[in-house]
Each structure stands twice: as C-alpha cells, then as structure tokens.
Amino acid sequence: CGIFRLVVPCGAGKTISALRYALQTAERYEKRRIFYIAPYNSILEQNADEIARYIGDDSAVLRHHSNIVFKQDDGEKETKYKLLTENWLQSPVIATSAVQFLDTLFASKTSAVRRMQALGNAIIIVDEIQALPIKVLKLFNAAMNFLSSFCNTSILLCSATQPLLDELNDYRICPPRDIIQDVDRYNEAFRRVEIVDCIRGNGFSSDEAADFIFGLAQKVKSMLAIVNTKATARRIAERILKLSCGDSEYKVFHLSTNMCPAHRSTVIREMRRYLSDEKSSKKIICVSTTLIEAGVDLSFEHVVRSLTGLDSIVQSAGRCNRNRETICGTLSLIYINDEKIGKLDHIKEAQEITREILYHIHMNADRYPGGALSKAAMDEFYSKYYRSLKREMAFPLKDDPEHTIIDLLTNSPVGSERKQTAGGILLKQAFREAGEAFEVIDNTGKHSVIVEYNDDARKHIHILLSSHFIYEQKKQLRYLQQYTVQLPTYTIEKIGAGIVQENEIGVMILSNEFYDKVYGIDDELKI
Structure with missing residues (x-):
C-alpha cells in the first residue's frame, strides 16, 4: 500500500504501464480489485476498452459512467449492470469516472456511500491526475x-504533467x-514536439488567429487548434471555412461542449478515419476547445494552442506527432486578445504564470533541460499556480464563500453550535452538510437540454414524452444523455419558444432548428 506516481511523456504508454503495475501488485499482495479512474468519459471509454483487450476478458471490466446505455430488449443486462454498479464488490476491474469516484468519497447519496467499502485493499489508478478540479x-x-x-x-497517480x-x-x-x-531522460527519449512561442505584442484577434492557423495548415497534412472558449472555437472555425472557400482539399472539423456527446463522438470517429487514411489527399483542420487536449488518441502534424496554463499546453502537445508523422512536430503558442475568459479567473492566473516561465526559459535555458516540456518548468508552474489558488483548493461553499467543505469537516461553525446545544456530546463536524454541498461539477445556472440531433434522438424523445411510468422515463432520460447539452439560463431565455418544457417530468427539449450540424448550439444565437 502507499501512494505512487507514474510520470511519463504524453504518448509513452502510461495506460498499459499502469495496468502492468496494477496486475503485478494485485497478484503479489492479494489485492481484491483494480480501479481505473479517468476525468472524462471519452478517455474512460477508450482506455477501458484497451484494458479489457490486454486482460483478454471484456466481462472482467465493469464500465461505470453516464454514457452506458441499453437497448429496449436488454432488460436482463441492465438489471445485472445495476447490481454490479451498486457496490463495486463483484467485479475484478472497475473503470469509472472521477465524478463517480469522488462522489463515493464525499457525496451524501446513499448509493455513493454503499460503494466506499470496495476501495479498501484495492489498487486505484487515477489517470490524468492534473485534470482534477482545483476545488477538490x-x-x-x-x-x-x-x-x-x-x-x-x-x-x-498518472500524468505527463504531474x-x-x-x-x-x-x-x-x-x-x-x-x-x-x-523523468527528463524519458522526455528526451520520447521527444516528438517542439513548443514555439508565437506570442507577438498584444496577440491576435480571433480573425487574425484563424488566418495564422490556416496559413500554417497549408504546409502540413493535419492541423489542430485548441482554444479556451466555445465562442472563440466557433468564430475561428467559421473563418477557416470561409478562407478555404469550400475547397475540396480541406476538411474542417469543430469540437466543443455546445455539441451533444453523440455529435462529438461522431466527429472524432470521422476525424480519426481521415487522419489514418494515408491515401487521402485532404488536409485536416480541427478547431476545438480544451475537451480534446488530454487523453484523446488523435495525432496531428501541427498544433496551435491559445495561451493557457503550462500543464494544458504540454497536454495539447501530446496531440501532436503521436504517430511520428514527421521527425519533430510543432506546437505554436499564440495569445488571442479577444478571447473572453469571463469568470474563469484561474485561466487568467495560469496565463500570467506561463508567460513568466516562458520568459525564464528564454533568459536561462540551461536551468530548464527540455524547455517548456521539462520537469523543472512544470514544477515551477504548479508551485506558483497552487500558491495563487490556496483557498480555492479547500472547496469554498457556494452559499457561504467565507467557509469551505474543509471547514465543515474540521472546525465547522454549524457543528460547533450544534455541539454546544447538545451539551458537548455530539461531534462538531457537519458531515451531512458537507456531503450535500459536495459536487464535482458545478451546474449552477445551467440546465440539461435534450437536442433532436438525429432520428434515434427523436425516437427516444417520443418514447420519453409518451410514457406515464417513472421507471421508463428514467430509463429514457439516461439513454438521452448522449443527446444532452448544458445551457446557461440566459441562453434558454433567448431561445424561448424553441425550448419545450413538459410540466410532468420537467424535461427540456431543443427544436432541431436551433441545433447546427457543425457547431451544435449557438450561445450567441446566430442560427
């Protein structure tokens, strides 16, 4: 038992290395089960399949995440799945999301508490550890x-950016x-990418960034551009489509969370097909938000990254030249001056720290063997970044920002008052309040909206709305998660009549006319 770290460069095979460690440790020390935890379902699905393939028994791997759906005639399989996910005790390998894992540790739901015992005498692989939310x-x-x-x-704990x-x-x-x-020895052995600082003066506007990306794309077969916001991704993708003027030489893709999961999966599959087709003469350009930067097994000759934290930049570099398309790929780092970060103060802080480290590297290269990809640079980034966000790490309470969940579990003002009232018998920790306040993803001010993405979505929406049984409604809502997008209240108010809200089950459905087949939902409602 203990805590271990596996730090290797992106694309060096850490999933299989971690599995090898887990299997040997389980056999040697008689561990009961192995957990594989990933921050995003896209990584989870991809690596769970890879783990099952290496083990040689697909049934040994229990996949527990929100994208699992069952067909109408799979009632027996669904019942068995529910039993297996209820306590995690019956499966030798469990692949689950960071949300499910953290809920098991901290949320107040009975279903989460019931799984806690399975974590004892086990092996827990936490992949892409850098992707954990700061607050947790x-x-x-x-x-x-x-x-x-x-x-x-x-x-x-696994990551290229530990x-x-x-x-x-x-x-x-x-x-x-x-x-x-x-680590630096491995960084050198697996070096496939050079990070080039292309930040000039006050940076680029979105249009200028698109022109820059399109200019670079003409020199390579595949180009990936990663930006920080959905609005910027759409503006740049639209501009590049205009610049290519429908030229059959180019195939332009767009990815963001304004697209439902099924839509994103379809785009990634199509993109993977084009990228792997050596006979194709098309130049591939993908403009994406950060959803593609960690763990997704796609490889591009050139990557352009909008300025952000050094950890995200290195993860983005992991999407470049993974399959040795060229001797050394390039990640061009740019600053987009009209990219509205809004309330994402942690990104602003990360940008400033990254600028400072890039300056240090430029002035004293010997101190950073490997430049921005070196362990020295990454350690310096995290040291300064965490120092600037000390309080945010204790999980501030939404309704009471002065206090945190750590406060509730230690010197809780709620618990202390209750203890005094009870004559000093009770513990002062406010366990229930902490559990109820805990949520990995903050959806405050956001609403789940089902989109009529395709015929399958429309079919199951019809079943949902015509059903009078709660069990069937829950089943359909689970199935329709692959066609669901989170929208802020102000966007829903703008759409107005385009949203259907059924009073009986409170479900929101977006008419097909408001969903674009390339960009998904438009926050600014230009559709």
Whole structure:
C-alpha cells in the first residue's frame, strides 16, 4: 500500500504501464480489485476498452459512467449492470469516472456511500491526475492519505504533467514514490514536439488567429487548434471555412461542449478515419476547445494552442506527432486578445504564470533541460499556480464563500453550535452538510437540454414524452444523455419558444432548428 506516481511523456504508454503495475501488485499482495479512474468519459471509454483487450476478458471490466446505455430488449443486462454498479464488490476491474469516484468519497447519496467499502485493499489508478478540479484537491489528498494509510490500498497517480500534490502547505499527500526516477531522460527519449512561442505584442484577434492557423495548415497534412472558449472555437472555425472557400482539399472539423456527446463522438470517429487514411489527399483542420487536449488518441502534424496554463499546453502537445508523422512536430503558442475568459479567473492566473516561465526559459535555458516540456518548468508552474489558488483548493461553499467543505469537516461553525446545544456530546463536524454541498461539477445556472440531433434522438424523445411510468422515463432520460447539452439560463431565455418544457417530468427539449450540424448550439444565437 502507499501512494505512487507514474510520470511519463504524453504518448509513452502510461495506460498499459499502469495496468502492468496494477496486475503485478494485485497478484503479489492479494489485492481484491483494480480501479481505473479517468476525468472524462471519452478517455474512460477508450482506455477501458484497451484494458479489457490486454486482460483478454471484456466481462472482467465493469464500465461505470453516464454514457452506458441499453437497448429496449436488454432488460436482463441492465438489471445485472445495476447490481454490479451498486457496490463495486463483484467485479475484478472497475473503470469509472472521477465524478463517480469522488462522489463515493464525499457525496451524501446513499448509493455513493454503499460503494466506499470496495476501495479498501484495492489498487486505484487515477489517470490524468492534473485534470482534477482545483476545488477538490485538499479533499482528494486527505482521502488518498486515508485509503493508503488505513485501508491497505495502493494508489497510482498518472500524468505527463504531474501536479505537486505533496507540496501543498496543508493537506498534502503522504510522500509518494516515483516509479520513474529520471523523468527528463524519458522526455528526451520520447521527444516528438517542439513548443514555439508565437506570442507577438498584444496577440491576435480571433480573425487574425484563424488566418495564422490556416496559413500554417497549408504546409502540413493535419492541423489542430485548441482554444479556451466555445465562442472563440466557433468564430475561428467559421473563418477557416470561409478562407478555404469550400475547397475540396480541406476538411474542417469543430469540437466543443455546445455539441451533444453523440455529435462529438461522431466527429472524432470521422476525424480519426481521415487522419489514418494515408491515401487521402485532404488536409485536416480541427478547431476545438480544451475537451480534446488530454487523453484523446488523435495525432496531428501541427498544433496551435491559445495561451493557457503550462500543464494544458504540454497536454495539447501530446496531440501532436503521436504517430511520428514527421521527425519533430510543432506546437505554436499564440495569445488571442479577444478571447473572453469571463469568470474563469484561474485561466487568467495560469496565463500570467506561463508567460513568466516562458520568459525564464528564454533568459536561462540551461536551468530548464527540455524547455517548456521539462520537469523543472512544470514544477515551477504548479508551485506558483497552487500558491495563487490556496483557498480555492479547500472547496469554498457556494452559499457561504467565507467557509469551505474543509471547514465543515474540521472546525465547522454549524457543528460547533450544534455541539454546544447538545451539551458537548455530539461531534462538531457537519458531515451531512458537507456531503450535500459536495459536487464535482458545478451546474449552477445551467440546465440539461435534450437536442433532436438525429432520428434515434427523436425516437427516444417520443418514447420519453409518451410514457406515464417513472421507471421508463428514467430509463429514457439516461439513454438521452448522449443527446444532452448544458445551457446557461440566459441562453434558454433567448431561445424561448424553441425550448419545450413538459410540466410532468420537467424535461427540456431543443427544436432541431436551433441545433447546427457543425457547431451544435449557438450561445450567441446566430442560427
């Protein structure tokens, strides 16, 4: 038992390396089960299949995430699946999302608490550890310390951009052991990308960024551009489509969370087909938000990244030249000056720290072997970034920003008052309040809207609206998650009559006329 780290460059095979560690550890120390945790369902589905293939038994891997759906005649399979996911005790390998995992540790739901016992005497692989939300870091560290110190559990934290969780001022993880000692040696061995600083003066406007990307795309067969916001991704993709003037030489793709999961999956499959077709003469250009930057197994000759945190930049570099399309790929780093970050203050902070580190690298290259891809640069980034967001790591309460979930679980004002009222008998921790306040994804001010993406979506929407049984309605809502988009309240108010809200089940359905087959839903309603 203990906490271990696997730090290797993007594309170096850490999923299979982690599985090898887990299988050997399970056999040697008689661990009961292996957990594979991923931050995004796209990574989870991809790597769960890879794990099952290497094990040689698909039925040994329980996939537990929101994208699992069953056909109308799969009642027996669905019942078995529910039993297996109820407590995680019957499967040797469980592949689940970071949301499910963190809910099991902290949420107040009975279904989450019931799974907690399965985490003892187990092996837990946490992939893409850098993708954990900032607000959960202290809680996560405390839980990992508990599982490794008291529950005989082995924990493996995997990432090419490993955060310094052992160097937080408080709630740091127990000293982890590094499986790979000389990371920079591996960085050099797997070097396939050069990061080029193309930030000029005040940066580019969105149109200028699109012109820059299109100019570079003419020199390579495949180009990926990753930006920080959905609105910027759409503007750049629209501009590139105009620049290509429908030229059959170019195939332009767009990806963002304004597209439903089924739509995004279709685009990624089509893009993968074009990228792997060596006979095709088409030039591929993809403009995406950050959803593509970590764990997605796609490879482009050239990547352009809008300025962000160094961790995200290195992850974006992992989408470049993965399959050795060229001797050395290039990631061009640009700044888009009209990219409205809005309330995403952590991105602004990360941008400034990245600028500072790039300047240090330029002035003192010897200190950073490997430049922006070096461990020294990454450690410096996390050290400064975490220092600037110290309070946010303790999970501030939405209704009471002065206090955090850490407060509720330690010196809780609610619990202290209750303890005094009860004559000092009760514990002062407010466990229930902490559990009810915990949510990995903050959907405040957002609403789930089902879109009429295709005939399959329309068919199941009809079944949902015509059903009078709660069980059937829940089943259809689960199935329709692949056709669901999160929309802010102001967008719903703008669309108005385009949203259908059924009073009986409170479901929102977006008319097909408001869903674009390339861009999904338009936040600015230009459709």
